[in-house]
Amino acid sequence: MNKQILLETYNRIKPFIHKTPVLSSSLINEMVDADIVFKCENFQKMGAFKMRGAANAILSLSEEERKRGVVTHSSGNFAQAVSLAAQKLGVKAYIVMPENAPQVKKDGVKTYQGEIIECKSTPQAREATANNIKEEKEASFLHPSNQDEVIYGNATAAMELLDEHPDLDVILTPVGGGGLIAGTALAAQYFSKDCKVIGGEPMEADDAYRSLISGKIETNDNFNTVADGLRTHLGDRNFPIIQKHVEKIIRVEEDEIINAMRIIWERMKIIIEPSCAVPFAAVLKNKQEFKNKKIGIILSGGNVDVEKLPF
Amino acid sequence: MNKQILLETYNRIKPFIHKTPVLSSSLINEMVDADIVFKCENFQKMGAFKMRGAANAILSLSEEERKRGVVTHSSGNFAQAVSLAAQKLGVKAYIVMPENAPQVKKDGVKTYQGEIIECKSTPQAREATANNIKEEKEASFLHPSNQDEVIYGNATAAMELLDEHPDLDVILTPVGGGGLIAGTALAAQYFSKDCKVIGGEPMEADDAYRSLISGKIETNDNFNTVADGLRTHLGDRNFPIIQKHVEKIIRVEEDEIINAMRIIWERMKIIIEPSCAVPFAAVLKNKQEFKNKKIGIILSGGNVDVEKLPF
Known part of the structure; x- marks a missing residue:
């Protein structure tokens, strides 16, 4: 049944996303003595995989719900993803952002x-403001990572990757709110023979590593x-999927993240976020x-x- | 006859180069109200189109010549291109570099x-040192831009582009030593119906613009x-081709170069050199x-x- 849901999801969002390219580098392969293929969601619309989940979440709403609009609180890629997906579907998007969010994010x-609604820079203020809009406008709340439709949408990146490379031994993703790795784990479960899924997490924000223990x-x-996209924690919708289907989570230090980012920039000539x-x-x-x-x-996104x- | 030479060149170098991807961006197309396709030579082996000319120049040598090695003077992409092409073909490469060349280029x-041979940082010292090696080792001298085999090799980037997009109205390239635009002009001449070729040049190093006048x-x-790859001037092999087949050269200011570079980085998430x-x-x-x-x-290269x- 889940396989069917994922296939329907892919068909639903297909017209609204890029099928992103898969790149590799012989220099990097030599460096690690393995064969790595990079799924370039940094080339996705608005520059991150978040477009997939946002598009699916809005497309899954009824006509009535779409008319009333959607609301989210995010100062990162999900804010842009919801805005773009909503714009393409003629849906009003209310984006709650902390008043001190960087101008580049607001832009x-x-x-x-x-439509940006500013609030104080606390999780409480964000949630309260989003709740107010939800009630006042009867808008549908979209969560950046802890919502089934978002998780299913995110799964489509790994579905495309496995379609092109069915023989992968393992897929790795970053772990922030858990929406990407949960989706990836579902994709591997239903669209590969025996592909494991492993998460990467900063030592400085290793909540998911500790959650699994x-x-x-x-x-x-x-x-x-430095991996600013990975500071959030898991949620009750994605955690059970991660517990069940994710092999493990590997933690890395800050200098290791910056070094890895620099290698990808210099060797592959592509721009990726630190989280990636x-x-x-x-x-x-x-x-x-x-x-x-x-x-x-x-490679989850390229909005830096x-x-x-960091170098 | 020239068409035949270009086809032979392409077949000769094909095993030694990447067929680079062609990318586009709907945001950039909206911005300029036109349809732009970018030929991504920043993804070429060693990170620049120079690989094409260097490979062709070495492949065009006789067995005897290859045994004696090749020599060039360059502190930029051509030095790396000759080194890599020579390495792949088992040919010794002597690279004359100014003693103050950045460590990253030497690396x-x-x-x-x-094999790096250091010399004083003057054009005279470079040429004299290269000449010494040429005589002492009987090595073949390869010029970064003013040599027929290099020009023909460079032409293959536009050949691939025109093969994929036969309906281009115009191809633009940067103009430094003239080897890329001359090759591109030949490719357009023989492999398009009516595609014009236009050069872009920094106002601060507008030698080619003035040469055409x-x-x-x-x-x-x-x-x-800031476009450090474009500080050189044309040569007697490429100038006649440019005079005959290049429509014109457009000059741009430094802030315009930096702005254009930033748009490509931010919108396309790819790393390009300022010259590009x-x-x-x-x-x-x-x-x-x-x-x-x-x-x-x-997009000529991505080695930054x-x-x-610059931002």
Whole structure:
């Protein structure tokens, strides 16, 4: 049944997304003594895989619901993804953002005609503001990672990757809110023979690693990582999928993330976010484990401020 | 006859180069009100189109000549291209570099096992040193831009582009030493119906623009441009081709180059050198002229020092 849902999801969102290219680098393969293919979601519309989940979530709404609009709180890629998907479908998008969000993020949302509602920079204020809009406008709330439709939409990146490379031994993704790795794990479950899914997480925000050990959703006390997309924690919709289908999570240090990011920039000539570099950093850190394996890595996005690079 | 030479060249170098992807961006097309396809030579082996000319030049040597090795003077992409092409063909490469060349450039050559011979940082010293090696080792001298085999090799980028997009109205390339635009002009001459070729050049190093006006090879007094690959001047092998087959050269200011580079980085998520951004800057500057046209732009390379970006 799940397989059917994923196939329907893919057909539903197909007209609204790019089928992103899969790239590889012989220099990187030599470096790790393995065969890595990179699924380039940094080339996705609005620059990140988030477009897939956002498009699916809005497309799954009824006509009535679409008329009333959608609301989310995010200062990152999901804000832009919801704005763009909503714009393409003629749906009003309310985006709750902290008042101190960087101008570049606000501009991104405005490009796609999302309506920004500012709030104080606390999780409580964000949620309260989003709730107000939800009630006042009767808008549908979309969660960046902890919502089934979003998870299914995210799964389509790995579906495309496995369609092109059915023989992968393992797929790695970064772990932030858990929506990408949960979707990827479902895709591997239903569209591969025996492809494992492994997560990469910054040591500085290793909530998912700890959650898998404790068996409950852990949070982070600090967010001191360059991988700004991975500071969030798992949710009750994606955690059970991750527990069931994800092999393990590998943690990496900040300098390992920056080094991995730089290698991809310099060798592959593509722009990826720091968060994206985490799974490749995990492979670099564990060369012996991945030796001679056929590895898929989902490069989740490419929205960086080119004036504020970590190197 | 020339068409035959180009076809033979392509078949000769094919096993040694990547057929690079052609990318486009709907956001960029909207911005310029035209249809632009980018030929991504930044994804070429060693990161630049120079691989094509270097491979062809070495492959065109006799067995005897190959045994004695090749020599060039370059501190840029051609040094790496000759090193890599020579390495792949089991040929010894002597690379004359100024003693003050950046370590990153020297490292690039060493990666591909080129032998670096340092000299004083003057054109005279470079030429004298290269000449010494040529005589001492009986090595074949390869010129980065002013040599027929190099020009023919460079032509293959536009041949691939025209094969994929036969209906281009115009192809733009940057103009440095003239080897790329001359090759591109030959490709358009023999493999398109009526595709024009236009060059982009920094105002700060507009020797080619002035050469087309004066009818003789002009040089630059200053080299004060961020487009460090375009500071050289034309040569006697490529200038006649450029005079005959290039429509015109458009000059752009430094801030226009940096702005164009930034748009390509941010919108397309790919890493290009400042020199690469010059033709796109020319289109941005002359929107009216290019309106509704189908445009090919050759992105010549992606070797930048990520610690020294112009933004």
